[in-house]
Amino acid sequence: MKSHRSLLLLLLAAITLYLYGCVIPIPTPENKVLAGTPVTEEQLAFIQLGETTKESVLARLGEPQIVWENAHILVYEWEVRHGILLWAVGAGYSGAFGAIDLRERYVLILQFNDTDRLQRFERVIRPPLKSYGDFLREWVNKP
Numbered sequence: 001m002k003s004h005r006s007l008l009l010l011l012l013a014a015i016t017l018y019l020y021g022c023v024i025p026i027p028t029p030e031n032k033v034l035a036g037t038p039v040t041e042e043q044l045a046f047i048q049l050g051e052t053t054k055e056s057v058l059a060r061l062g063e064p065q066i067v068w069e070n071a072h073i074l075v076y077e078w079e080v081r082h083g084i085l086l087w088a089v090g091a092g093y094s095g096a097f098g099a100i101d102l103r104e105r106y107v108l109i110l111q112f113n114d115t116d117r118l119q120r121f122e123r124v125i126r127p128p129l130k131s132y133g134d135f136l137r138e139w140v141n142k143p
Helices: 002-018 054-060 134-142
Strands: 023-038 066-068 075-093 095-111 119-125
Touching: 054 075, 054 095, 066 134, 075 134, 095 134, 119 134
Parallel strands: none
Antiparallel strands: 023 075, 066 075, 075 095, 095 119
């Protein structure tokens, strides 16, 4: 979510300023896809809870990045750049500088029942500091 990105930016800024450097976040006008294929809201318009089948999801969205058979889950994911973080650190006659992509990892999670009918789905931003396994387990156990 946005708060994770803000916290990461604040932490990086504090560390860099402590080391006598500077950090400049630069938002980019376009959200560039860095990995995966985005699933848009328009692409999800066909989805109906209790009616949409796993087969129809696969036909429309293609193969998912993750299939969790035991929990009847399909996961589609993609990364988008929302900006660039320029940084510089220096001391005396030496220094370093660089740029880092400000990324968000989007995830579409679809859970099906035993008859392969969609029972739940959500399009979310995956927290950057949480393991993928923990993130999915929490999602499955969320009411």
